[in-house]
Amino acid sequence: MMGRTRMIGGLTAIMMILAMCAGCGIGGDGAHDAVQKLMDAVVAGDVSGVKNLYTLSVEPKMPTILTGAKLKQPIQNVTVGESEKVSDSERTVPVSYSLNGKKTAGSFKVKQDADKNWVIQNPPVFGQVSFDPDLTIGGKPSTKDNKFALPIGVYEVNMVSDVLEGSWTVPVKASSGFDYQGITANKNRKKIKLTDKIKTYNGSMSSLIDSFNLLPMCRKLKELYLNGDDFAFISGKSISSACKYQTTDIQIKVTDYTPDGDRDGYYPIKFDATVKMIAPVFTDSGENDDVWTCQSVQGGRQCAKFVEQSFELKDWDGLVSQSNGNVYYRLADPDQNVGELADVIYAGHGVD
Known part of the structure; x- marks a missing residue:
């Protein structure tokens, strides 16, 4: 009987120790x-x-x-x-x-x-x-x-x-x-690489329109007429001071691109474009209505009116980037583009 009592007491003590150590060991x-x-x-x-x-x-x-x-x-x-x-x-x-x-x-x-x-x-x-x-x-x-x-x-x-x-x-x-x-x-x-999808992408051209509108084409017209001097050989208002230039729409076709961009995230492209813009139509017939602006120049008289019209551009350089989910286009070399666009929309007009 004494041995049984001791056994029960021993088990009770073990259980108490286990309860006290709950949370002490891995088990x-x-x-x-x-x-x-x-x-x-x-x-x-x-x-x-x-x-x-x-x-x-x-x-x-x-x-x-x-x-x-x-x-x-x-x-x-x-x-x-x-x-x-x-x-x-x-x-x-x-x-x-x-x-x-x-x-x-x-x-x-x-x-x-x-x-x-x-x-x-x-x-x-x-x-x-x-x-x-x-x-x-x-x-x-x-x-x-x-x-x-x-x-x-x-x-x-x-x-x-x-x-x-x-x-x-x-x-x-x-x-x-x-x-x-x-x-x-x-x-x-x-x-990050530019893919062939750029050739068929049909997104907004608003950023490229903005890039074209930043070109100083009226300043370029002033340079073409008498080296920028509005007051020499002028009869009435000068053509360059009447200048209006605004790009209203662009449709482009990307013809080539470079997959690798620069560290700022711009990827070079080549593109052809149909550009709709307000630009001059020239004549030397001496139009006299209010739509036309005429001035005397060396060798004769020239008139111009500024109206919306379309022009075809070939093999231009541009840049593509993306930000906040939107694809953006811009011109690669605006300084060069001024002269290139002047050759198209001013068609050699202006007299030194």
Whole structure:
């Protein structure tokens, strides 16, 4: 009987010790298990699982989590150690992992909630990123508010464009506060190529119209007439002072292009164009109505009126770029283009 009593007493003592040590070792370490579940979710790219396994108590609040972004490569060599007691309801758990070949080590704070569940406090398992509207990350596009949080890991970035293509990978590191990792096309220009789609692209030409309208064609007309001197050999208002020049529409056909752009994201193209613009029609017949402006020049009299008309341009040099999802065109060499366009729309008029 005495031996049986001693056995029962011994079992009771063992049970009491086990109860006191719950959460002390790996086998019954609730804090360790909570962190392990969290890191397993990070490795799996399970954003919902990650979100459900921690709490945030720091400010500023983390930005919107970009759900649905797929990992290209998760963190590797994840090790979650035994928890260390801070108090009866608080533990720290050491964690290490490698991201893109670089090792990171630290510890997570874990606390028990009112229901005795171990909850991780502010774990550094998200990276805060901002990226261009021209890009996707992990297959997900940006939005108007282009700042997001992603579980740490390596993601593929792709160019979103009607005429450009390119992709690369980025490691998203743990961050907090206002520490944002900027992901931009500018840093990866060599990986972005202009494609054959530029030859059939039918987007807005407003940027190219603006580029044409910036050409100082009225100043060029003034140079053609009497070296810019409006007051020599003039009868009435000078043609150059009456000048009107405005490009209203352009239709282009890209005939050639260079796949590689420069560091600013401009890609050279060759194009033919039909340009509709307000430009002069010339005559030397001495028109006298208000539509025409006439002046005396060396060797006779010239008149001009400024009306909308179309011109054909061949083998011009241009540049293509993209920003905020829009494709933009511009002239490659405006100084040269002034003379080239003058040869077309002024057709040799003007007298030195």
